[in-house]
Amino acid sequence: MEVAVRVEDVSFQYANEQTYALQNISFQVYKGEWVTIVGHNGSGKSTLAKLLIGLLPPTSGTIHVCGIPLSEETIWDVREQLGIVFQNPDNQFVGTTVQDDVAFGLENRGIQKEEMKKRINEALKKVRMEDFIHHEPHRLSGGQKQRVAIASAIALQPNVIILDEATSMLDPSGKKEVLHVMQSLRREHDMTVISITHDLNEVAKADRVIVMNKGKIVLEGTPAHIFSYGEKLEEMGLDLPFSLQLSRRLKSNGIPMTADHLTMEGLVSELWTLYSAMSNIVTK
Amino acid sequence: MDIVFRDVEHRYQINTPFEKRALYDIHVDIRSGSYVAVIGHTGSGKSTLLQHFNGLLQPTKGTAHLGDYTIVAGKKEKQLKPLRKKVGIVFQFPEHQLFEETVEKDICFGPMNFGMSEQEAKARVGEWLALVGLPEEVRHKSPFALSGGQMRRVAIAGVLAMEPEVLVLDEPTAGLDPRGRKEMMDMFANLQRQKKMTIVLVTHSMEEAARYADDIIIMHRGTIVRRGTPEQIFRNVDDLIHLGLDVPETVLFQRAIEQKFGIQFPEPCLTIEDVERSLQTLFTRVKRI
Amino acid sequence: MNGMIIGKYVPGDSLIHRLDPRTKLLLMFIYVFIVFLANNGWTYGILTLFTCLLLFLSRIPFSFMMRGLKPVLWVIVFTFFLHVLLTKEGHIVFQWLGIEVYDKAIQQGAFISLRFLLLIVVTTLLTLTTTPIEVTDGMESLLSPLKKWNVPVHELALMMSISLRFIPTLMEETEKIMKAQTARGVDFSSGPLQERMKAMTALLVPLFISAFKRAEELAVAMEVRGYRGSQNRTKWRELTWGRIDTAFMLFIGLLAIALWLLRS
Numbered sequence: 076m077e078v079a080v081r082v083e084d085v086s087f088q089y090a091n092e093q094t095y096a097l098q099n100i101s102f103q104v105y106k107g108e109w110v111t112i113v114g115h116n117g118s119g120k121s122t123l124a125k126l127l128i129g130l131l132p133p134t135s136g137t138i139h140v141c142g143i144p145l146s147e148e149t150i151w152d153v154r155e156q157l158g159i160v161f162q163n164p165d166n167q168f169v170g171t172t173v174q175d176d177v178a179f180g181l182e183n184r185g186i187q188k189e190e191m192k193k194r195i196n197e198a199l200k201k202v203r204m205e206d207f208i209h210h211e212p213h214r215l216s217g218g219q220k221q222r223v224a225i226a227s228a229i230a231l232q233p234n235v236i237i238l239d240e241a242t243s244m245l246d247p248s249g250k251k252e253v254l255h256v257m258q259s260l261r262r263e264h265d266m267t268v269i270s271i272t273h274d275l276n277e278v279a280k281a282d283r284v285i286v287m288n289k290g291k292i293v294l295e296g297t298p299a300h301i302f303s304y305g306e307k308l309e310e311m312g313l314d315l316p317f318s319l320q321l322s323r324r325l326k327s328n329g330i331p332m333t334a335d336h337l338t339m340e341g342l343v344s345e346l347w348t349l350y351s352a353m354s355n356i357v358t359k
Numbered sequence: 360m361d362i363v364f365r366d367v368e369h370r371y372q373i374n375t376p377f378e379k380r381a382l383y384d385i386h387v388d389i390r391s392g393s394y395v396a397v398i399g400h401t402g403s404g405k406s407t408l409l410q411h412f413n414g415l416l417q418p419t420k421g422t423a424h425l426g427d428y429t430i431v432a433g434k435k436e437k438q439l440k441p442l443r444k445k446v447g448i449v450f451q452f453p454e455h456q457l458f459e460e461t462v463e464k465d466i467c468f469g470p471m472n473f474g475m476s477e478q479e480a481k482a483r484v485g486e487w488l489a490l491v492g493l494p495e496e497v498r499h500k501s502p503f504a505l506s507g508g509q510m511r512r513v514a515i516a517g518v519l520a521m522e523p524e525v526l527v528l529d530e531p532t533a534g535l536d537p538r539g540r541k542e543m544m545d546m547f548a549n550l551q552r553q554k555k556m557t558i559v560l561v562t563h564s565m566e567e568a569a570r571y572a573d574d575i576i577i578m579h580r581g582t583i584v585r586r587g588t589p590e591q592i593f594r595n596v597d598d599l600i601h602l603g604l605d606v607p608e609t610v611l612f613q614r615a616i617e618q619k620f621g622i623q624f625p626e627p628c629l630t631i632e633d634v635e636r637s638l639q640t641l642f643t644r645v646k647r648i
Numbered sequence: 649m650n651g652m653i654i655g656k657y658v659p660g661d662s663l664i665h666r667l668d669p670r671t672k673l674l675l676m677f678i679y680v681f682i683v684f685l686a687n688n689g690w691t692y693g694i695l696t697l698f699t700c701l702l703l704f705l706s707r708i709p710f711s712f713m714m715r716g717l718k719p720v721l722w723v724i725v726f727t728f729f730l731h732v733l734l735t736k737e738g739h740i741v742f743q744w745l746g747i748e749v750y751d752k753a754i755q756q757g758a759f760i761s762l763r764f765l766l767l768i769v770v771t772t773l774l775t776l777t778t779t780p781i782e783v784t785d786g787m788e789s790l791l792s793p794l795k796k797w798n799v800p801v802h803e804l805a806l807m808m809s810i811s812l813r814f815i816p817t818l819m820e821e822t823e824k825i826m827k828a829q830t831a832r833g834v835d836f837s838s839g840p841l842q843e844r845m846k847a848m849t850a851l852l853v854p855l856f857i858s859a860f861k862r863a864e865e866l867a868v869a870m871e872v873r874g875y876r877g878s879q880n881r882t883k884w885r886e887l888t889w890g891r892i893d894t895a896f897m898l899f900i901g902l903l904a905i906a907l908w909l910l911r912s
Contacts, residue, residue, distance in 0.1 A: 116508060185881060213820070
């Protein structure tokens, strides 16, 4: 598999601070993969995001994006590979209207007008914001603004999309909108996504999850694998899916569950099996 | 202090071409000392409603009784300061209102505006810090040097310091991580119990409402569409889904079990403990037969 | 500021709306000068006719314009009376309680008030039919020759458009902070000076802090989308100069000549 982002032994220390914000971080993200980096506030995940997009240089270690080693000289080339959606919907909306905002990045790249028009329309269609093309930002909801931010990113045809806590300031319906759009983008366009979050739903959607705590990677694997470390995650201040929490509680109450269920359907059907088995024994 | 609204309506920019009716037919009864959750989508009018609780907005029709205060539409109430002392509002992202050089000064700002002496206020900062679970060390720090979660606690301490009888909270956990959210919600529940405060929580989270509130008010397009205890509200799941609202996972799970097993639990399960208990009963019953 | 319409944009698709913003800016600029050429009935007549024609072509309802003029009406009336009372030329029309009013004074007062009125109508018309961003684009294009002398025209225009973009956001934010502080017992509308100063601090400090934070985040967002100044940059909003624009420029040129010839 082709590697999209390679982080090797990266550490980072803020000036004036004793401890390392990041310590010996190594991981890879493959092309077409959705990787979620999760951790509570202060776990180092935001610092990692800043390093990935070249806002901070690592104290030691290297970062490669699509084969390009990230350094001060290559920063603009690296950023051409990346599309980034930040946390605050207002503070990344540059244009006075939706179309101007999507156009902004294209203008910077020196794209010709005809091509710009095509890409703006396509990008807005992909995030289902084509009906809002002339809208001003203050007439949009948070979720809509974030969808425009996604459109602005994909119009530049990046290889990797980074969602830097892109849903954390949104209401539940805004969160859903953004996640839906990202999922359909991935289904249709085979995009590489790195999402940095503490939102449980974003964790469950990932192909692979990286859990950070105190500046280190503590767990890595599929969502199911990660969630199997139940208590450890709770100790780190993270949530567990409801079905999983309940499976564990039932087990400790002496109901003989065979698995920790990640989905409600799974849990309900195992309970039904157990229940009917038990009542059968009794009636026999 | 009881809060009673009768037929309250609010229109923004009244008598202009931009006039917009944000609230109508609002009848509210909030008992002193109760914990009420107001739920609704963005734009359902819940923010407009909460600003009526301390007279930041006044009804354009109807009457709002707030303890000894009666605010009648059309009569501009001038002396609202005593009311604002009694009803503290913690707005969304309250850390954005911090402005003083030290945490201590910022917390004292509210109470001193309401006439407390500087000495007394300062003497009590420790107590208020403890209420929101902040260590004494932060007292002389700049609020802007703290983490996001701590800043929010400072801002909340600044409102609690006014010693309000009613605490209105607008999405107090927005943007916090799961642990921060839980700590914050437990803190408010404690305040209600220990200080006998009335709490009005405006939230998107059905889980929070189900777990903490005594009463739930559901708003939709500018008016109240449902009200009742969590048990009453969550008994009718389809109704909530119809209104486009989320349903707590506990209730969804209960419904899935009820359908699969062809049974009916006597009460809606509002917390994971409720679910656990109901299943426990179900399974012990089979064992006993 | 209720009722003021200058600075408000009224969406539309009229001839005036569709004019190139550069045309409109130049038109206004020239108009401001040639207004001062008028000094008699003929010239004022032509000027008024021209202005009414613009208003008609813009499809902005006359009543809407009149409502917008209300706030400045008293200034116009005041100007008129000032001239009537202070100018002492020509014949006395009437005398009352020792006040003498001359015919020239009435004429001059009327002309000057009219000039004032026309200027306001035309500038208001510009903002009513042109979005702020179009004005910015127009300015950028008109000022671009200044780049030769190292005037950062592109940067200034970008600053303008970003400011325009953030005005509503900051207004909303101001309102939010005022409400939060009011809930903490601040009184923004009355009280002794010292308390009001404190109230302003409680508003301005959070506002500045958030504005700086916004600026920082916005700069990052712009940078990651490849913004590196005006070099090699294309433009999405291209201004197109049409035949109608040339026609309007010719028209105002003719107007200027006519005024020059007809003035006394």
